[in-house]
Amino acid sequence: MKPKILMARAVFPEVIASLQQHFEVESNQDDRIFSAAELTQKLSDKDGVIATASERISAELLQACPRLKAVCNQAVGYNNIDVAAATKAGVMVTNTPDVLNETTADFGWALLMATARRVTESEHWLRAGHWKQWRYDSFLGADVHGATLGIIGMGRIGQAIARRSLGFDMQVLYHNRSRLAPELEARANNARYAGKEELLAAADHVILVLPYSKESHHTIGAAELALMKPGATLVNLARGGIVDDLALIAALRDKRIAAAGLDVFENEPALHPDFLELSNVVLTPHIASASEPTRRAMADCAAANLLAALLPTAERKWPPN
Ligand code: DGY
Structure with a gap:
């Protein structure tokens, strides 16, 4: 059975297609911002999530989602995540440094x-x-x-x-x-x-x-x-x-x-x-990293991080063929 993941916000469609080769993906291509309760409910049966600065990953959410193993932020900043609570819960947290x-x-x-x-x-x-x-x-x-x-x-x-x-x-x-x-x-x-x-x-x-x-x-x-x-x-x-x-x-x-x-x-x-x-x-509306190649590189980096966090080494190739 493939691990289940949530792509919390809309992303380049090719990234979703590639993720689907490895995971059962719940995507959000309508790009609706989830309330805290909705996000918790959606993550309650997920192994991983690709999040952005808009999704608050709190200690309460982590406690309510014991299956979660990885929170991969599609951003260099990760102040939306309670890293101490994630560490305590054994949840891996990643970000997308350097590419932006x-x-x-x-x-x-x-x-x-x-x-x-x-x-x-x-x-x-x-x-x-x-x-x-x-x-x-x-x-x-x-x-x-x-x-x-x-x-x-x-x-x-x-x-x-x-x-x-x-x-x-x-x-x-x-x-x-x-x-x-x-x-x-x-x-x-x-x-x-x-x-x-x-x-x-x-x-x-x-x-x-x-x-x-x-x-x-x-x-x-x-x-x-x-x-x-x-x-x-x-x-x-x-x-x-x-x-x-x-x-x-x-x-x-x-x-x-x-x-x-x-x-x-x-x-x-x-x-x-x-x-x-x-x-x-x-x-300006939070667009400092918003060039086409860089936003693609951030999405790829977050996806590669998710593969590294959830899959055995042999299956981690990103992007998959
Ligand atoms: C970042 O990568 O932290 C940017 O601010 C986008 O959230």
Whole structure:
């Protein structure tokens, strides 16, 4: 008998077809988000699940699903999973690191450029028919080249962002749980380790790429925003809870910082409505890793992880022929 799995969200159809060669697959190609009770019920007879950041795998769910052996997240972040409870229950947890580093770093730069140079704000203004003449002071933004870039969270995505800054002649400061080895700092455009406060006070542009946890909750709140330069910009690519949205809204409204670029939000997809009223924020719907090849690579990585977790070694070939 094939192991039973749940593909919790819609995915490329070829991935489902390939998974069906190994597993009895319950798929969700309608892409409906399951309630906690529904997810528990669906997983109660499953051996494994491919989940995303939208599915909360809690201790209660794990307790109610004793057959479950593997939770394979189709994301690098795994703050949706109670890993301690999974470990205690003997459930393997996997994520999709590395395959999305470069694509996510590209998008960090897209948000940084759009935010500093007011790309979306000026485009909305133009589309609304306001452009009547060229002006010397239209949409003056901040320079990116030659500026100081502050990266909080210097994992592989942070380092990929830093490498790109070489072409913009930037100085890079980073803050991280631990310092990088000197050779990694050198590859990351000679990034210099700094305390969080020092980084926030010195950087012209700050990018957040740290994992979300209880400890990183509200890494950026009112006190941190107050340390930033008045003309500075902030980009969040990581997880919503890392920034205190209310504090950021207040700082953007009072122009205490110049602008923000946000791909993630507290309580997403329910966005705080005040963000929509602000012109100095670029808002995107959690798409930093959303290039076609990278989303395919993430799906393949999650599927390969599921095979590794549930099948004997000889049967683990992904993709199957
Ligand atoms: C990730 O991989 O963690 C992205 O944020 C998608 O959830």
